[in-house]
Amino acid sequence: MRKIYIFDTTLRDGEQSPGVNLNTREKVEIAYQLEKLGVDRIEAGFPAASPGDLAAVNAVARAVKNASIIGLARAREQDIDAVREALKGAQDPCLHLFLATSPIHRQHKLRMEKEQVKDTARSAIRYARQYFDKVEFSLEDAGRTEYDFMVEMVTMAVEEGAYVVNIPDTVGFLTPYEYGNIFKHLKENVPNIEKVQLSAHCHDDLGMATANALAAILNGADQIEGTINGIGERAGNTALEEVAMALETRQDFFGAKTSLTLSEIARTSRLVSKLTGMVVPGNKAIVGANAFAHESGIHQDGMLKEKTTYEIMSPETIGFKATKLVMGKHSGRHAFREHLIELGYDLTEEALNEAFAKFKILADKKKEISDDDLFALLEERLADAPELFQLDSLFVSFDSEGAPTAKIRLSTADGEVREEESSGNGSVDSIYNAIDKASQEEVKLADYSIKGVTQGKDALGEVHVALTQDGITAQGRGVSTDILEASARAYVDSLNRLVEKRKTYGRRDNISMI
Numbered sequence: 001m002r003k004i005y006i007f008d009t010t011l012r013d014g015e016q017s018p019g020v021n022l023n024t025r026e027k028v029e030i031a032y033q034l035e036k037l038g039v040d041r042i043e044a045g046f047p048a049a050s051p052g053d054l055a056a057v058n059a060v061a062r063a064v065k066n067a068s069i070i071g072l073a074r075a076r077e078q079d080i081d082a083v084r085e086a087l088k089g090a091q092d093p094c095l096h097l098f099l100a101t102s103p104i105h106r107q108h109k110l111r112m113e114k115e116q117v118k119d120t121a122r123s124a125i126r127y128a129r130q131y132f133d134k135v136e137f138s139l140e141d142a143g144r145t146e147y148d149f150m151v152e153m154v155t156m157a158v159e160e161g162a163y164v165v166n167i168p169d170t171v172g173f174l175t176p177y178e179y180g181n182i183f184k185h186l187k188e189n190v191p192n193i194e195k196v197q198l199s200a201h202c203h204d205d206l207g208m209a210t211a212n213a214l215a216a217i218l219n220g221a222d223q224i225e226g227t228i229n230g231i232g233e234r235a236g237n238t239a240l241e242e243v244a245m246a247l248e249t250r251q252d253f254f255g256a257k258t259s260l261t262l263s264e265i266a267r268t269s270r271l272v273s274k275l276t277g278m279v280v281p282g283n284k285a286i287v288g289a290n291a292f293a294h295e296s297g298i299h300q301d302g303m304l305k306e307k308t309t310y311e312i313m314s315p316e317t318i319g320f321k322a323t324k325l326v327m328g329k330h331s332g333r334h335a336f337r338e339h340l341i342e343l344g345y346d347l348t349e350e351a352l353n354e355a356f357a358k359f360k361i362l363a364d365k366k367k368e369i370s371d372d373d374l375f376a377l378l379e380e381r382l383a384d385a386p387e388l389f390q391l392d393s394l395f396v397s398f399d400s401e402g403a404p405t406a407k408i409r410l411s412t413a414d415g416e417v418r419e420e421e422s423s424g425n426g427s428v429d430s431i432y433n434a435i436d437k438a439s440q441e442e443v444k445l446a447d448y449s450i451k452g453v454t455q456g457k458d459a460l461g462e463v464h465v466a467l468t469q470d471g472i473t474a475q476g477r478g479v480s481t482d483i484l485e486a487s488a489r490a491y492v493d494s495l496n497r498l499v500e501k502r503k504t505y506g507r508r509d510n511i512s513m514i
């Protein structure tokens with residue numbers, strides 16, 4: 001099968017992402033991981049940029065043994081000399097020279113005519129070839145360069161002994177059809193083109209970097225340049241993990257592959273994200289947190305029956321643990337039951353239906369339901385006391401000037417609805433006074449405690465309440481995303497247990513029941 005070389009520029013173009021600055025230790029750590037991932041070539045930096053970058057490239061060059069190490073240089077001798085210095089100690093060094101070729105860059109940036117551009121590039125390649133067996137030459141902004149001038153420049157690079165010729169779509173301007181066509185045109189029009197490897201380097205300004213890289217492969221590119229997680233200048237570069245997985249998943253279509261160890265992709269992505277501080281969006285292809293997560297009931301049901309219904313790759317292939325069936329408001333009963341079984345709850349049909357109904361109510365209030373949420377929800381259900389009183393609704397008004405007031409509606413086991421309003425020393429006190437009025441029970445609050453059971457600002461809160469009445473104590477528990485609602489539920493739960501105990505043990509019992 002045709003091999004596509006992977007040129008990783010996370011440490012150079014990736015580091016050009018605004019706000020990213022990797023020190024030597026961080027560059028070496030990423031380079032070691034790229035070596036494990038199996039990339040063929042690592043562009044470690046731009047040594048002329050600063051003494052720190054030169055030192056970092058040198059540290060990478062000395063550390064990495066199983067990939068070619070590359071340093072970038074402008075078409076200037078001092079830049080080339082900086083790369084010479086930086087790549088001392090590299091097992092397989094390569095110099096990457098670039099010069100812009102498009103009319104816009106020639107006229108406004110370089111202020112050079114075509115001939116000057118060609119001569120400058122030729123002299124630089126010649127100078128570099130005295131010191132490097134491997135020289136890659138890039139036609140910066142090739143994507144906006146005239147076809148005939150591009151052919152001239154590539155022909156010159158082949159004549160001067162370049163090893164790789166790179167055709168960057170520097171500003172992410174081209175469509176896959178146009179970009180692929182450039183490779184086809186060069187293959188058909190540059191003499192001795194087979195003497196060099198052709199490389200694709202794409203940017204994602206229009207969201208087409210990966211598609212463009214794949215179009216280049218279909219039209220004869222030998223090497224793909226890109227970064228992990230697609231980081232890089234502006235909207236970033238081609239995400240290498242996307243190219244590798246596209247080739248792997250669609251071997252039938254591309255008939256090409258990389259030599260990456262695919263199971264290292266997830267680890268590499270996490271490391272790059274951690275050290276660059278660039279968070280991977282949840283919906284990012286291949287490495288986003290949601291790339292193998294399913295929240296909707298119909299998809300979850302399909303996944304439980306046969307994974308290939310909704311997954312074209314398995315998360316294990318790229319080193320993620322397993323597909324996640326996320327519990328949320330779109331989840332269905334099949335996935336809910338399966339998830340509870342995994343957590344150790346094998347509920348009867350009736351209990352499952354009841355728990356599922358509560359889960360849906362909670363899911364309307366929370367983005368995602370964690371296992372802790374489910375434990376809290378189920379344990380409350382499993383320990384439910386017979387409901388003499390049921391909390392139907394709660395309304396609390398708070399005003400920093402005056403006392404808070406609570407309106408409560410309780411219904412009793414025999415269908416009576418009772419509505420009461422009361423104020424108190426605080427919101428919770430006003431709720432409890434209103435419940436006392438509605439329940440017509442005389443109880444004393446013996447204990448009240450509150451704790452968060454899950455994380456985040458929409459976390460579940462759990463309230464414990466102990467009530468006493470004529471020597472009987474009963475404890476109750478309430479769980480909700482709203483702490484006042486949890487407080488009311490705990491009070492009503494405790495009240496129900498107290499009344500139940502009174503029936504069982506008589507009035508002067510002092511046994512507490514949880």
Ligand SMILES: CC(=O)SCCNC(=O)CCNC(=O)[C@H](O)C(C)(C)COP(=O)(O)OP(=O)(O)OC[C@H]1O[C@@H](n2cnc3c(N)ncnc32)[C@H](O)[C@@H]1OP(=O)(O)O
Nearest residue numbers: 016046048049050074075076098099100109110140170233
């Ligand atoms: C498409 C890309 O990603 S290219 C790589 C981009 N990366 C970087 O620029 C990061 C590192 N760069 C730097 O640290 C600095 O820009 C340096 C050290 C390279 C140069 O800094 P300075 O000497 O202050 O120049 P400055 O960056 O302001 O301007 C760039 C100069 O290089 C010239 N230049 C740009 N590309 C090339 C090239 N490939 N070959 C030769 N000269 C070039 C520009 O025309 C300009 O020249 P001028 O000073 O005669 O007008």
Ligand SMILES: CC(C)C(=O)C(=O)O
Nearest residue numbers: 098138140141168170
């Ligand atoms: C230096 C070159 C290859 C580059 O990064 C670009 O043109 O985008």
Ligand SMILES: [Mg+2]
Nearest residue numbers: 013170201233
């Ligand atoms: Mg680039």
